Amino acid sequence: MKSKKTGHALFLSFSLLCAGLILSQPGVAMKMDHSAVPEICRNKNAIPTIQCASITSSHFDANGTLWVAWYASGHVYVSRSSDKGQSFKPAVIVNRSPELVYAKGENRPKLAFGIDGEIYVSWTEQLTEKRFSGHIRFSRSVDGGKYFSEPITVNDHREVTSHRFDSMAVNKKGDIYIAWLDKRDLLAAQKAGKKYNGSAIYYALSTDNGKSFLKNKKIADTSCECCRTAIAIDTDQLPVIVWRHIFGDNIRDHGIVKFTQQNQPGEMKRLSYDKWHIEGCPHHGPSISIADDGIYHTTWFNNATERHGLFYANSKDQAARFTTPINFGAYEKAAAHPHVLSRGKQVYIVWKEFDGKQSSLYLKKSTDSGDSWSSPQLLLTTSAATDHPFVISDGNNVYASWHRIGEKYQLLKLSK
Numbered sequence: 001m002k003s004k005k006t007g008h009a010l011f012l013s014f015s016l017l018c019a020g021l022i023l024s025q026p027g028v029a030m031k032m033d034h035s036a037v038p039e040i041c042r043n044k045n046a047i048p049t050i051q052c053a054s055i056t057s058s059h060f061d062a063n064g065t066l067w068v069a070w071y072a073s074g075h076v077y078v079s080r081s082s083d084k085g086q087s088f089k090p091a092v093i094v095n096r097s098p099e100l101v102y103a104k105g106e107n108r109p110k111l112a113f114g115i116d117g118e119i120y121v122s123w124t125e126q127l128t129e130k131r132f133s134g135h136i137r138f139s140r141s142v143d144g145g146k147y148f149s150e151p152i153t154v155n156d157h158r159e160v161t162s163h164r165f166d167s168m169a170v171n172k173k174g175d176i177y178i179a180w181l182d183k184r185d186l187l188a189a190q191k192a193g194k195k196y197n198g199s200a201i202y203y204a205l206s207t208d209n210g211k212s213f214l215k216n217k218k219i220a221d222t223s224c225e226c227c228r229t230a231i232a233i234d235t236d237q238l239p240v241i242v243w244r245h246i247f248g249d250n251i252r253d254h255g256i257v258k259f260t261q262q263n264q265p266g267e268m269k270r271l272s273y274d275k276w277h278i279e280g281c282p283h284h285g286p287s288i289s290i291a292d293d294g295i296y297h298t299t300w301f302n303n304a305t306e307r308h309g310l311f312y313a314n315s316k317d318q319a320a321r322f323t324t325p326i327n328f329g330a331y332e333k334a335a336a337h338p339h340v341l342s343r344g345k346q347v348y349i350v351w352k353e354f355d356g357k358q359s360s361l362y363l364k365k366s367t368d369s370g371d372s373w374s375s376p377q378l379l380l381t382t383s384a385a386t387d388h389p390f391v392i393s394d395g396n397n398v399y400a401s402w403h404r405i406g407e408k409y410q411l412l413k414l415s416k
Helices: 006-010 184-191
Strands: 057-060 066-072 075-081 110-113 119-126 134-141 163-170 176-182 199-206 217-223 230-233 239-247 251-261 287-290 296-303 308-315 326-328 336-343 346-354 359-366 377-382 390-393 398-401 411-413
Touching (some): 066 119, 075 119, 119 163, 119 176, 230 287, 239 287, 239 296, 251 296, 346 390
Antiparallel strands (some): 057 066, 110 119, 176 199, 217 239, 296 308, 336 346, 398 411
């Protein structure tokens, strides 16, 4: 695919090997300057720290304790902070037996919490037998994070293929939902001599606090194969899942599904109509947030000829209709990876931009459920290599979490 703005691609593109293609990927963080990284981060024998992680996942539990998960040298780690990230307790290993883990960009360990204080961690194991193959893994702690269970593989299809890009959410009943991209149907089609485009999106449900998962179920065929999935819990305690989908002849827009029952997805609906035609995967998935008012707030990236950049839209009727998308961010500065969080009428969106030398974190805020928005606000600029930004809340305040590799972990308070 040719980018409409060649200047945009000069400093943004990097090579992706995905589905056998090399693609131009807008919105990539700059390459790490190893000379600027502290020596401890270059020492393979050093004790793993959040500071040296390539990516992180951060969430608050019900008590306001901050938890961070990351991957290093064969192990997924978690650590907790009772002072909003100023200091952390010693890291705890989740998987005691080492394994390769996808921990870059759109693929990272995930955190969620049960209704009785359980700590859940999911991730994608990287298999060595075949490129872009993996298994969805899960572990839990029932003692406040002191000890984690032996990891289990969530996908019940065990052939070596792509089961990757997991997302996880827990409702107020304690049900655990994990969704991911899965190529088992592609394998079956190939064996039958049939064509199949992309992946499928699957999910698994646990109703016993993570002791086990029910049989995997498919949500939809022909999803994009390398973009993160996103999941949120609706007010009826049923999940809503969004992902980049393949419509028609490689139109890579977004699909959304609202569950109708505990273990029954509803009909897939189309979220975006940007008509981005690309025969490959852009590694740029959507985000979704649902507050107590039931409004679906969504953000995404597309690079179609007529409609490109970052977008926001919401739905007040469970995805039956969405508002006209709002375009935001500086496209010419690689505006990328937007993440949204809603708390009632307060809605927050963060994203990053890159001018060829520095990465910058930006914020847009709405105080009326997304009907109107503030001007973009610059929060932070850095020359360090950066992770994607996220918005999280401790139940009282809202924060931006934006990991800069080699720098001390820091939360930026967004709410007043």
